[in-house]
Amino acid sequence: MTTLTRQDLNFGQVVADILCEFLEVAIHLILYVREVYPSGIFQKRKKYNVPVQMSCHPELNQYIQDTLHCVKPLIEKNDAEKVVVVIMDKEHHPVERFVFEISQPPLLSISSDTLLSHVEQLLRAFILKISVCDAVLNNNPPGCSFTVLVHTRDVATRNMEKVQVIKDFPWIVADEQEVHMQEPRLIPLKTMTSDIVKMQLYVEERAQKT
């Protein structure tokens, strides 16, 4: 077993790769389960050895990829505290927030087993929880859209440069109304603790969706 620190070259990158790969799958699945997009654009695939629904719409796929590509440097530097998938109604008020709270230990022990099997099992459990979360959530109003918010550990504007990875994919500070929800209901979905990352997922659901 090898012990690495955050300063070691590839550690942050490894964690960011794993998390971004997971977040991509999770975002697709959330959009499918919460019916943000027509189900016809989704195809069944296999990830972490479980079936997942992935969009096959090029523009949507590109949007998600671009978003995560920009988030990756923040995760790599351990600057991202939360990645939030916000589902908004027609008036762009949030109705649901899927909050991925991420925390990385300063020291870690890495072995190939840790990375490949244990973490995968933990992430699989997240995916399974997302796929059945509609059972504990109320239906969303029609015409919903989504956005991805990144809460940084430091003031957002200080991280603006880090996130502007793609030239034509600018980032801005979110509006207050996009972030805060009135009387949210908190639904914890899953938490994981591994040697390389700790993460918890919960949903904040607006009490009155319509």
Next chain:
Amino acid sequence: MEDVVLHCQSGSAARFSSLLETTEKLLEPFPCRTPPVFTPWFPAAADLRLPLRPARPAPVISSSAGLLASDSRAHTHTAPTEPHLPENKPQKHDVDTDKRCDRPHTETTARPEETLSVSETPNHLLPASPRHRAERRVTDLPQKNTESPIKRSWSVFTQRGVLLDSSQSLSRRFHHMVSVHRLHLRQRAKWVISEDNCGTAQDIEQVWRTLSRSVRSSRLPTCNANIQRERAEIWVFCDVLCSEQVGRFLKEELQLSGRISLSVHRLGNVFSM
């Protein structure tokens, strides 16, 4: 405080003084501790700071209610989801697209009531990345002549109104090709319509519009299609079983000139008409 009377059994003086001492201690007022000010754990400091979000909104994809398919299978074109490439790197379409479209239908499942979707993302919502810039360059020019500001780049065809006769006749030449290459009849195949097939009377955009109109009438079984504006090509995907029928339809309905070729994943071009 009122007087406290202590009743005890008679005994030694030492025991009595010890008892008195204990009693006095018990009667001392309780120490009062000021509780610390309650600080709620929520919202955390990070919650008070506003997060970052992409400036561009997510694409809007609406389900075309009037065109919902009634069949139980979905045919969706899977666009290439290549990893992030450097900006000036050309887009790789062929491999990914072919891989996915060559899947037998049984691998693709979707909710039956919503098998047809039409992308209605307006051009101004498209990212201004080089791959989209190329598309814009092509689409901007003829835009003056088009009726609708929305330009679709891909379509999913429904099977509504199309009866798939499993015993439909394949030509001897096509049948031979199928058996030589050992193709599965449900395997996906791709017709490629290039600019050369459009002749002089029409261009690729006009052909694409005609093809898109055919979506409405659902005359192409098992098909989905997209336009590759960078390549000036239209790709029409269908089952091998229906590909000859689809090819004939394309040639006649779109008034194509020259030969159009049918390709399947790994083998490349296997047939032309």
